[in-house]
Amino acid sequence: MVIRHTPASGPIRAHAVGGSRWAVRLAAAALAGPPVAIAWYFAWIAIDGPHAVDDNWRGVVIGLVMLAAFLLAIAAFVLAVAARRDPGRPRSLWLAFSALPMLLAFVILGERFWWE
Numbered sequence: 001m002v003i004r005h006t007p008a009s010g011p012i013r014a015h016a017v018g019g020s021r022w023a024v025r026l027a028a029a030a031l032a033g034p035p036v037a038i039a040w041y042f043a044w045i046a047i048d049g050p051h052a053v054d055d056n057w058r059g060v061v062i063g064l065v066m067l068a069a070f071l072l073a074i075a076a077f078v079l080a081v082a083a084r085r086d087p088g089r090p091r092s093l094w095l096a097f098s099a100l101p102m103l104l105a106f107v108i109l110g111e112r113f114w115w116e
Contacts, residue, residue, distance in 0.1 A: 020083035023096035026076035030099045033069025034106055037062045066107070073100040 041062060044052040052058065080096035 019079045020093050020096075023076045023079035023083055024092050026072045026079065027096040027099035030069045030072035030076060030103065031095075033065050033072070034103070037065045040065075069103055070100075073103050076100070 041058075044058055076096040077100045080093055083093065
């Protein structure tokens with residue numbers, strides 16, 4: 001039995017446009033993670049006052065939001081690399097390529113200068 005693949009039936013070529021759209025959507029969701037975590041932090045400070053940071057579960061929630069943002073950014077980057085070969089990719093694919101470095105810069109600079 002001989003299996004013949006046409007150029008349009010490969011996994012990258014057949015779903016490259018959908019993959020690039022998913023990459024941009026995942027990158028947008030990843031970049032929404034830090035503002036959501038910061039908003040929750042300030043809401044907890046407004047509700048409970050200065051003792052809001054004493055609860056461990058609040059720190060765990062913020063950490064999980066940031067972990068989810070990093071995982072989404074990594075998935076967006078991988079999808080963007082796979083969809084880069086498609087000539088019909090959207091112009092907003094740059095967002096998928098830049099989400100991971102932006103999150104890394106935010107965490108590294110934040111840890112170094114702001115959250116000490």
